[in-house]
Amino acid sequence: MEYEASNNTVRVTGISSFDLGQTLECGQCFRFTKDDENSYTIIAYGRVLHVAFDKDTFVLHPCTLEEFENIWMDYFDLNTDYEEIRERLSASDPVLKEAAAFAPGIRILNQEPWECMISFIISQNKNIPGIQQIIKNISERYGDRIRDGIYAFPTPEQLGRATKEDLRACKTGFRDKYIMAATEAVLSGRISLDELISIDTDEARKLLMSIPGIGVKVSDCVLLYSLRHRDVFPTDVWVRRIMQYFYFSGAEKNDAKEASINEIHTLASSKFGNNSGLAQQYLFHYARKLKIGL
C-alpha cells in the first residue's frame, strides 16, 4: 500500500481486496450516503469524508496525511491482509468459497465503539432505513454541527442530557430506556468501552450484555464492528436463514428443524474460528443478495 497527500486529498494505491460498496453496504455501518457509482460520503469521528475509487486509486477528501494515518487507515482496516484470510476461509469451506468470491472486497470497519453500541441498540426490530433515520434524528438534536445540515453523532455527555420524551421525539420507540441505560453505564464509568478491546471476547460480551437492551446479537455486532473482536459471529435473521439453508437442512430441505443460535455459533466457531466475523460478513451479504428460501 502506498499513499500521498496533496490539496487536502489523500490518494492510496496498492490495496487489494477492497470495494467501497461491498464494505459500506453490507450492514455494518449506518452513517453514509451513496453519491455516485463507487463514491460515498461518510460521517464518522466528527468529520465528513468523501471517498471514491478512481480506477485503482482510493481517494479521500477532505483529508490530511495525519488524518489518514491516525484515523482512516485504521477505520477501513487497511493494515490487515484480507487476501490471506479470504483464502483461508475459502479453502476451509465450499459455501464460504462461494460467498467470499461473491463479494471479495468486503472489509470490516473499525468504528467508534460508543456510536456503534447505540446504533445497534437502535437497530433491533427495525429495517436499515428506519435505523438511519433515528440515528440522524438523534445526531441533529444532540450532536455538534459539522457543517450545514450535517451533525456528528452525540457524545455520551451530550446524549446524557436527553430525557425519555426527547428520545421518543426522535422516534426511538421502546428503545428509549435502553439508550438511557447504555449512556448511564458509560457516563458512570461502570463500563469503559475502550477497555473491552483488550479483554477476552466472552468477558467483553458479558459486560455489554449487562446493559438492558443489549443481547447476544447486538453485543456481537459491537464486538466485531468496533471492538476488534474478529472471532464473533453476529447471527441475525439473514445469517440464520443462510446457515439453516447450507448447514442445517437435511436432504429433504423442509422437514429439518430450525437450528438454534447456540448451534449456529458452535458450528461457526468450529468451521471459521478466529475469522468468524469476516465469514459472517460474506454470508450476510450473500444471503441478502440471493434471497434464499423464504
Add this chain to the structure above:
DNA sequence: TACCAGGCATAGG
C-alpha cells in the same frame, strides 16, 4: 387492515 423490520426482556416450560 394486518403484518413485518438485522432483537430483547420477560414469563413459563
Add this chain to the structure above:
DNA sequence: CCTATGCATGGT
C-alpha cells in the same frame, strides 16, 4: 437450555 409474546414506529 428452549419457546411464546409484547413492544414503538413507519412502511407496504
